Amino acid sequence: MSTVHTHVDTHVHDAHDHGPAKGWRRWVFATNHKDIGTMYLLFSLAMFFVGGVMALIIRAELFQPGLQLVDPMFFNSMTTMHALVMIFGAVMPAFVGLANWMIPLQIGAPDMALPRMNNFSFWILPFAFTLLLSTLFVEGGAPASGWTMYPPLSLQTGPAFPMSIFAIHLMGASSIMGAINVIVTIMNMRAPGMTLLKMPLFTWGWLITAYLIIAVMPVLAGAVTMLLTDHFFGTTFFSAAGGGDPVMYQHIFWFFGHPEVYIMILPAFGVISEIIPTFSRKRLFGYDAMVYAIASIAFLSFIVWAHHMFTVGMPLAGQMFFMLATMLIAVPTGVKVFNWAATMYKGSLTFEPPMLFALAFVFLFTIGGFSGLMLAIAPADFQYHDTYFVVAHFHYVLVPGAVFAIMAAVYFWLPKWTGRMYNMKLAKTHFWLSAIFVNVLFFPQHFLGLAGMPRRIPDYSTQFADWNMVSSIGAFGFGFAQILFLIVILQSIRGRSGVKATDKVWDDGMPQGLEWTLSSPPPYHSFEVAPEVK
Amino acid sequence: MAHADSTHAPTDKYYVPHSSPWPIVGSIALFTTVMGASLLLNDAGSGPLVFTLGLVLLAIMFAGWFGDVIKESEARVYNQAVDRSFRMGMMWFIFSEVMFFSAFFGALFYARQYSVPWLGGEGSKFFTNYLLWRDFEASWPTNGPAAVGGDFEVIPAFGLPAINTAILLTSGVTITIAHHALKAGNRMLLNVFLAATFLLGYLFVYLQAHEYIEAYRELNLTLGSGIYGSTFFMLTGFHGFHVTVGAIMLTVIWLRCLKGHFTPTNHFAFEAVAWYWHFVDVVWLALFVFVYWL
Numbered sequence: 001m002s003t004v005h006t007h008v009d010t011h012v013h014d015a016h017d018h019g020p021a022k023g024w025r026r027w028v029f030a031t032n033h034k035d036i037g038t039m040y041l042l043f044s045l046a047m048f049f050v051g052g053v054m055a056l057i058i059r060a061e062l063f064q065p066g067l068q069l070v071d072p073m074f075f076n077s078m079t080t081m082h083a084l085v086m087i088f089g090a091v092m093p094a095f096v097g098l099a100n101w102m103i104p105l106q107i108g109a110p111d112m113a114l115p116r117m118n119n120f121s122f123w124i125l126p127f128a129f130t131l132l133l134s135t136l137f138v139e140g141g142a143p144a145s146g147w148t149m150y151p152p153l154s155l156q157t158g159p160a161f162p163m164s165i166f167a168i169h170l171m172g173a174s175s176i177m178g179a180i181n182v183i184v185t186i187m188n189m190r191a192p193g194m195t196l197l198k199m200p201l202f203t204w205g206w207l208i209t210a211y212l213i214i215a216v217m218p219v220l221a222g223a224v225t226m227l228l229t230d231h232f233f234g235t236t237f238f239s240a241a242g243g244g245d246p247v248m249y250q251h252i253f254w255f256f257g258h259p260e261v262y263i264m265i266l267p268a269f270g271v272i273s274e275i276i277p278t279f280s281r282k283r284l285f286g287y288d289a290m291v292y293a294i295a296s297i298a299f300l301s302f303i304v305w306a307h308h309m310f311t312v313g314m315p316l317a318g319q320m321f322f323m324l325a326t327m328l329i330a331v332p333t334g335v336k337v338f339n340w341a342a343t344m345y346k347g348s349l350t351f352e353p354p355m356l357f358a359l360a361f362v363f364l365f366t367i368g369g370f371s372g373l374m375l376a377i378a379p380a381d382f383q384y385h386d387t388y389f390v391v392a393h394f395h396y397v398l399v400p401g402a403v404f405a406i407m408a409a410v411y412f413w414l415p416k417w418t419g420r421m422y423n424m425k426l427a428k429t430h431f432w433l434s435a436i437f438v439n440v441l442f443f444p445q446h447f448l449g450l451a452g453m454p455r456r457i458p459d460y461s462t463q464f465a466d467w468n469m470v471s472s473i474g475a476f477g478f479g480f481a482q483i484l485f486l487i488v489i490l491q492s493i494r495g496r497s498g499v500k501a502t503d504k505v506w507d508d509g510m511p512q513g514l515e516w517t518l519s520s521p522p523p524y525h526s527f528e529v530a531p532e533v534k
Numbered sequence: 535m536a537h538a539d540s541t542h543a544p545t546d547k548y549y550v551p552h553s554s555p556w557p558i559v560g561s562i563a564l565f566t567t568v569m570g571a572s573l574l575l576n577d578a579g580s581g582p583l584v585f586t587l588g589l590v591l592l593a594i595m596f597a598g599w600f601g602d603v604i605k606e607s608e609a610r611v612y613n614q615a616v617d618r619s620f621r622m623g624m625m626w627f628i629f630s631e632v633m634f635f636s637a638f639f640g641a642l643f644y645a646r647q648y649s650v651p652w653l654g655g656e657g658s659k660f661f662t663n664y665l666l667w668r669d670f671e672a673s674w675p676t677n678g679p680a681a682v683g684g685d686f687e688v689i690p691a692f693g694l695p696a697i698n699t700a701i702l703l704t705s706g707v708t709i710t711i712a713h714h715a716l717k718a719g720n721r722m723l724l725n726v727f728l729a730a731t732f733l734l735g736y737l738f739v740y741l742q743a744h745e746y747i748e749a750y751r752e753l754n755l756t757l758g759s760g761i762y763g764s765t766f767f768m769l770t771g772f773h774g775f776h777v778t779v780g781a782i783m784l785t786v787i788w789l790r791c792l793k794g795h796f797t798p799t800n801h802f803a804f805e806a807v808a809w810y811w812h813f814v815d816v817v818w819l820a821l822f823v824f825v826y827w828l
Contacts (some may be wrong), residue, residue: 021553029553111550113619116599120557127565131572162575166568173564176630184622188615189548218630222637229768232575234758236682237641240666243678243761244641245649252637315658528547 019524028123031115032524033100036122038417040097041410043125045486047089048403050133052479054082059441059475061458062468075458076144077136083147084164087264088171089129091398094406095267096121096178099206102413103182105515105522106200108191108531113184121177128170135160135167146456148253149224151238151246155231162232165224172217179213182206191514193533197288200513202409204291205270208298212259212266215302220256223249247312254305262301265365265397266294268405269336272358275412276340278511279355280347286339293332293339300329310381319378326376330369337366352506353427357408360400360435368396371446386456389449395442400435407434407485414492415501419521422492426484433481440474549611556599563591600786607803608795617802624806628813631776635817638772642765642824646674650761653679677760686763687753691826694745698738699822702777705734706815709784709808717798721791728788731811735781742774769825776814783807 020026020035030036057078061069070078100118104111112118135142140158143149149164157164186207190199199207226249229235236242238249269290277284284290306314306322314322340362349355371393375381384390415421444467449455453464460468501520504511514533518526570585606612612620654672655663663670667679675688689695709731715723746767749755757767787807790796796804 025553028558029555031551031553110548114623115550116554116557117623119554120560123558123561124564127561131565131568159572159576162572163569166572170564170568176627180623180626180630183626184619188618188622214626214630215633218634219637219640222634222641226637226641226764226768228575229757229764234683234756235764235768236678236758236760237764239678239682240649240653241678241680242682242764243645243650243653243676244764245644245652248641248644248649251644252640255640525550 030119030122031111033104033112033115033118034417034522034524036112036118037097037100037102039122040093040100040125043122044090044094044097044406045489047085047093047129049482049486051082051085051090052482054078054085056475056479058082059472062460063472064469065460065462065465067459070458072458073141073144076146076456077142079456080143080145080147081132081136084132084168085129086398087147087260088168088175089125091264091402091406092175093125095206095209095264096175096182098202098267098271098406098409098413099178099182101417102515103185103203103206104189105518105526106203106513107186107189107194108514108527108533109185109189110525110528110530112181113189114181117177118181121174121181124170124174124177128167128174131163131170132167135163138163148250148257149227150253151227151230151249154227155238162228165228168224169221172221175213175217179210179217182210183214186210191527191530191533197291198533200270201273201284201287201290201294202267202270205266205268205273205294208294209263209266212263212298212301216256216259216263219252220260223252223256226252247309250309250312251306254308255302257308258305259298259301261394261397262297264402265405266298268361268365268402269294271405271409271412272340272361273336274511274513275354275358275408276343276362278412278506279350279352279358280344281349281507281510282343282347284339285342285345286335289335290339293335296332297329300325300332304329307376307378307381310378311385323376323378327373330373333369337362337369352411353424353431354408354412356428356431356435357404357411360431361404361408364400364404364435364438365397368393368398368401371396384449386454387449388445388453388455391455392442392445392449395445399442400438404434410489412506413515414489415505416515416518416520416522418492418495419501419519420492420495421499421501421505422488426491427488430481430484430488433484434478437474437477437481441471441478442474444468444471444474546613548613548615549606551602551606554599554602556595556602559591559598560595563588563595566591604790604795604803607800617800620802620806624809628809631813632817635769635772635820638765638769639820639824642769645761645765650674650676650678675762677762681760683756683759683763684754686755686759688755688762688766689745689749689753689826691822694741695822695826698741698745699818701734701738701741702815702818705731705738706812708734709811713804713808716791716796716801716804719798721794725788725791728784728791732781732784732788735777735784735811739774739778739781742770742777766825769821773814773817773821776817780807780811780814783810 020032021029026035027039030039057070058075061067061075100112103109138159140160143154143157143160143164145154145157154161186199186203226235226237230238237244238246240246273284273290304322304326306318307326310319310322351359371389375384375390375393411422411427448464448467448471451464453460453468503519504516505520514527514531515522517531565588566584567588570581570583570588574581574585651657651672652659652662653667653670656672670679675686677683677686708727712724712727712731715721715727755763755766757763759766784807787804790803
């Protein structure tokens with residue numbers, strides 16, 4: 001480099017020789033994948049509590065029949081905003097944060113492939129959510145048409161309407177940039193010898209997720225853009241009077257929406273496939289099958305969307321196709337669940353917090369999968385549609401599914417990130433409270449749904465009173481249990497919890513990825529010279 | 535193809551910039567722009583000001599960010615691996631754009647195959663027509679059973695649109711000639727044919743604007759002309775926006791060529807813009823066939 005004397009040249013040396021910048025610049029101007037990953041995770045944690053408070057407002061109102069606490073319109077705003085905040089603010093950024101931290105470490109790369117864009121994709125999010133959450137304070141209130149924003153109802157939203165649409169555009173841009181970064185990092189930055197079928201499953205899960213994100217987030221952008229022009233510029237995409245069709249919105253939306261729910265679960269599959277072998281002291285059973293199963297699920301996610309809309313009036317052939325394609329998903333998902341079970345078979349199991357969360361994931365996600373199969377049956381779905389049974393179903397796959405996997409991942413890798421073990425007792429308490437209360441919260445909702453209680457309604461008939469009360473008690477129990485999660489994390493970050501973590505953290509034998517060859521915490525710049533993978 | 539210039543041996547290390555102000559500037563710019571757009575749509579007085587401020591910030595961000603990357607590229611701090619990252623990144627960005635257009639093409643096909651025939655009573659939708667829109671006969675183009683926006687005429691495919699097709703296809707040839715010239719080290723030919731490419735791009739946008747004016751003034755074909763007007767203007771409008779952006783990018787690349795940037799083996803930015811240009815070309819062909827012609 002000495003032959004080229006430019007301003008940029010000195011800049012290059014800075015890039016490799018220095019540690020983190022001082023003060024706020026380290027975070028605001030960040031290009032380091034660990035710093036950006038940390039910001040993603042903390043942002044997601046904050047949004048988890050914001051969305052959680054909204055959920056508690058919903059459950060507080062539903063504690064008893066009758067209208068007690070909030071205006072019905074505000075109740076509908078809460079169900080809408082709770083979903084948008086949890087999906088785009090909590091679950092997706094948490095997985096992107098994990099990807100940022102772990103993918104370069106797992107594949108032996110010095111950083112993410114496109115570091116500046118990495119920072120851009122993070123910093124868009126706080127602004128997008130400022131925009132979205134500020135709709136709570138505008139005239140007419142926040143969007144209240146459900147997170148799916150079906151027209152014509154969503155077109156009646158007041159001044160909050162363009163703000164929420166543009167917030168979704170920004171979130172989409174952020175997700176697309178994050179996904180491009182993940183794909184390019186994995187396809188271009190693997191250490192020599194790290195062939196695709198040697199990659200850790202978390203990285204695999206994310207690679208496939210990233211393809212899903214790039215394929216469907218732009219479709220969501222298109223759908224909400226059509227809403228915007230229908231509202232403000234006189235187009236009639238979703239109005240039969242002009243030759244359009246409100247059902248068309250549902251098709252376009254769910255073409256995005258179904259892959260979207262897999263975007264929230266495939267990285268979770270990856271996390272669980274890392275944790276179960278570690279605490280079973282065995283290699284993952286059927287590694288190749290696990291990879292192909294994730295890929296099959298991702299493929300199928302594109303051809304099942306209309307199972308969200310069986311009741312809109314679809315040709316019979318359409319209902320048959322979407323019903324059977326949906327049921328097909330149970331095959332690769334079953335492969336995964338049985339492989340996790342086979343991994344544990346005859347293993348020497350121990351039950352540290354990550355393993356507890358992973359085990360709960362396997363059991364409870366499977367319950368969510370079974371109720372999904374029930375919903376896939378078109379004639380049965382006519383009964384379940386838009387009832388609390390659907391709410392119970394998707395909360396089983398998202399809370400003890402995606403969210404438990406995120407918590408498992410945090411408890412798994414937190415000592416690697418901070419260099420210190422955390423308070424195991426508190427973490428286990430957090431687990432048991434969460435695992436018990438999540439069932440108290442969501443299991444009764446199956447009963448409510450089968451008995452006919454509709455979703456997105458602030459009041460209900462008195463025969464639903466008992467199970468709603470139980471569910472609300474579960475909600476507050478689950479909500480307050482998460483304060484323990486916050487305490488465990490903060491203690492570990494501040495180094496209050498004592499014991500220093502070893503490089504391998506959990507066991508000398510089993511966690512075998514490249515991330516465990518680094519110190520805990522890893523150096524600010526890791527793998528500047530690529531490791532050799534055999 | 536080797537893309538690193540062998541005369542300036544690039545560093546073996548993957549270049550990771552130390553810190554950059556542009557992402558946060560970009561985030562603030564995007565926020566200001568969409569906030570301004572929201573205010574505009576909600577008829578708030580501050581809308582135009584905030585929106586303009588956002589656009590200015592966006593322009594500053596693009597200039598600053600790309601400026602940094604160009605400086606680093608010209609200082610040869612990027613090795614082959616960085617070059618590959620840029621290539622893959624651009625490819626997947628274009629793929630995301632393809633999916634964005636797919637949503638609107640999907641709307642077009644859905645309207646033509648399903649919603650309009652259903653409103654006309656096709657198949658099991660007899661009663662939709664009989665009870666709600668008894669006088670409506672399905673046809674294309676249409677502005678729906680309520681004749682939203684009033685009677686309109688469409689732009690015939692083999693007039694201006696066919697000329698525009700020829701223009702874009704020609705520009706695809708000229709940029710390929712420019713690329714070969716760049717690889718052969720013929721800078722004169724490169725500069726001329728790259729200029730021809732973006733001039734054809736601007737000509738396309740000019741003719742498209744002309745077509746829009748004619749549609750609004752003479753044919754009563756507007757964005758509000760039912761589902762035909764909606765799909766027509768949204769598809770051609772987003773395409774026209776992409777051509778404009780592409781032509782601006784080509785202009786920037788041309789200015790860089792004039793400054794002597796790029797070598798026969800190291801010219802990722804040129805190729806990225808060329809890919810983008812071919813992408814808008816392909817979208818246009820689909821538009822010409824499915825929006826104007828069939």
